[in-house]
Amino acid sequence: MSLSKIKFDKKIVLSFWIILIALIIAAPTLLPVFRLNLLGRYLSLSIVALGVDLIWGYTGLLSLGQGIFFALGGYCAAMYLQITSSSEFPNNIPEFFALYGVEKLPFFWEPFRSPVFTFFAIWIIPALVAGLIGFLVFRNRIKGVYFSILTQASLLVFFNFFNGQQKLINGTNGLKTDVTQLFGQMVGSESMQRIFFWITATIVIAAWFFAKWVVKGRFGNILIGIRDDEPRVRFTGYNPVIFKTIIFSIAGGLAGISGALYTVQSGIVSPQFMTVPFSIEMVIWVAVGGRGTLLGAILGAVFINYAKSLVSEALPASWMFIQGGLFILVVTALPEGVLGWIQGDGPRNLLQRFGLKRKIETYPSLEVNNKEGNNE
Amino acid sequence: MELLLDSLFNGVAIGSVLLVAALGLAIVFGLMGVINLAHGELMMLGAYTTYVTQLIFKLPILKPFYNSYILISIFLAFIVSGVVGILLEKTIIRKLYGSPLETLLATWGVSLILQQFVRSVPLAYGTGLVISLLIGLFLPTTFPSKIKESINFKYFKFSSWIFASLTGVLTGSIISSSVSKLSRASARNVDVTAPSWMRGQVEIIGTAFPKTRLMIIVITLISVIAITLFLNQSAWGMRIRAVTQNRQMSDCLGISTEKVDIITFGIGSGLAGVAGVAVSLLGSVGPNVGGNYIVGCFMVVVLGGVGNLLGTVLASFGIGIMTDLIGAGRLLSIWPDMPLPLSNTINFFATTSMARVMIFALIVIFLQFKPTGLFPQKGRMVEN
Secondary structure, three states: OOOOOOOOOHHHHHHHHHHHHHHHHHHHHHOOHHHHHHHHHHHHHHHHHHHHHHHHHHOOOOOOOHHHHHHHHHHHHHHHHHHHOOOOOHHHOOHHHHHOOOOOOOHHHHHHHOHHHHHHHHHHHHHHHHHHHHHHHHHOOOOOHHHHHHHHHHHHHHHHHHHHOHHHHOHHHOEEOOOOEEOOEEOOOHHHHHHHHHHHHHHHHHHHHHHHHHHOHHHHHHHHHHHHOHHHHHHOOOOHHHHHHHHHHHHHHHHHHHHHHHHHHHOEEOHHHHOHHHHHHHHHHHHHHOOOOOHHHHHHHHHHHHHHHHHHHHOOOHHHHHHHHHHHHHHHHOOOHHHHHHHOOHHHHHHHHOOOOOOOOOOHHHHHHHHHHHHO | OHHHHHHHHHHHHHHHHHHHHHHHHHHHHHHHOOOOOOHHHHHHHHHHHHHHHHHHOOOOOOHHHHHHHHHHHHHHHHHHHHHHHHHHHHHOHHHHOOOHHHHHHHHHHHHHHHHHHHHHOOHHHHHHHHHHHHHHHHOHHHOOHHHHHOOOHHHHHHHHHHHHHHHHHHHHHHHHHHOHHHOOOOOOOEOOOOOHHHOOEEEEOOEEEEHHHHHHHHHHHHHHHHHHHHHHHOHHHHHHHHHHHOHHHHHHOOOOHHHHHHHHHHHHHHHHHHHHHHHHHHOOEOOOOOHHHHHHHHHHHHHHOOOOHHHHHHHHHHHHHHHHHHHOOHHHHHOOOOOHHHHHHHHHOOOHHHHHHHHHHHHHHHHHHOOOOOOOOOOOOOOO
């Protein structure tokens, strides 16, 4: 892997960033509102994909329950918006409470009157929940598929709970944010959506750098160690439980941020965010993009979702076939994902097959070492 | 007493649905270590098989035998799901042994494809496809060994696939022309109506039990007994157990592990089909019917201890009885004057969805104390 990782020139990197930032700034004027909104949503989904890549691609924990943290972040944001714009409703509480005869705001929603609290709650609450679930699971050395099954079961627990609680969180209907107000502006309005798009794009880039920072250095090495040989990490004297819990709660926090951004752009948060298929889809974005590449997770989330919306518009029935086929294809033929394939030996092998590129020497490490030696 | 009996029966009824659904999974997951997320969809295929059989038995020729269609559909569902399972094993799962997480993702993809398949392909042609798969996969194995060993075997195989596909198309078109309901694709849920002898209730010691529930309990009982006998008494059962315990050693001793894998997976999938028949008796059948059961099934297997049928049985009945106790708030009627905070808590959880929350939470707590389930596999394996 390290052999073929492409190193770019500084100028290329710089111009890449300039183009990227220019595109982000220009996107609202280039794209129609509908498409812009979709792009913003998919960008926010790429944050949760980054989290999945951290825990699955780097640490080898396949979580099928990221929807929990995603939805928790969404609920935090939506409830704050509902509460702040509920001044004209009876009792100064969101409208839906009146439908179920609730007259007082449930106590755990009280702190959400404050924007500062909400700002932190959006990522801290999911991170804490993830840390708790993770700690309970990892402590018992439950791992591999059992971990996946347990996260899926917890997802169902949360789904059923949120679905059944009308009086606390409006149950199946979820919380709408379209018509709520933020800083005197309607959240669903065009100008707000444009700002949300910019915020999302910035946070995606920030989250990307954050994730890169997390996997860099010794912490990242231990994560990879856990993925590749956990008993050995333990025998070396590290306690994998702590590292797994930390990385799982980081992923949870990222999912929370992602959920909040997605909610304000899609206009609603509902228990549908916690369905089993949605959480598995998150994994497939990473799998297609390339696990353990971070950038692959972002690209995978954006492109697959865009493909999904385009295909569903043209041929509604065929998306399930395509998605199912994609799962099978990626797992059997492209286990490293698209980006992993490009960064690895994929293109070279392909060119070789058509006779376009000469074969590499039998001992590539020798070749590299010699070159380095010559430079000295 | 009556209340207790009623509660027990309800619990056993819920548990037996879980058990019959989890049984196939206990074999596939427990013995082979394969996570099959398409298990629910194999159940769905079984349920649809029941529906198709029912409609075919309404044809004038088969009308006199209509009452027995449910028994035949159990048999057919086993074969249909088993064949699809074997195809799955041969094409995808075989490549992924030893990498359970990849298997999980690939089988999820399969489950999506199967769901969309029953939505967008007319059931008549689906039946034809299954028939051609059945012939194509099994006809070559019935050839005399002289042909099997000859160098031209692949041509025989090829021609049997051609024959199979022709038969499939033919049956598909016959069914679609004779049963109009099966000739069009539809995403709507369908209903299986139980034959007249299965409707109504039976009274035992003053309590009325619905006959369909009893039927499900009987199906479960027969499946459990049959599979236990198969695993413990038959030669292939012994081979399966041997491969489970030590694959390499069994391979060295001349057991064809490839065949064992196919048979194990086929039986596990077939049992999913039988579970589908049971599920079709409970409510309407739709493309998503399997998804409702899959997580519950996994919890049963994990709770019972992997690779242990007795654990699976106990776990599913335990979950069934607990679901009924919590979901119907029965503790309140058993002990009417309990203190207020406790009764409030029980009322809070006394709905179907909240009961599930409670049950899953209890399972997660239980796994804190016994991470490997009720009956863990003994051994001194280092991890993995």
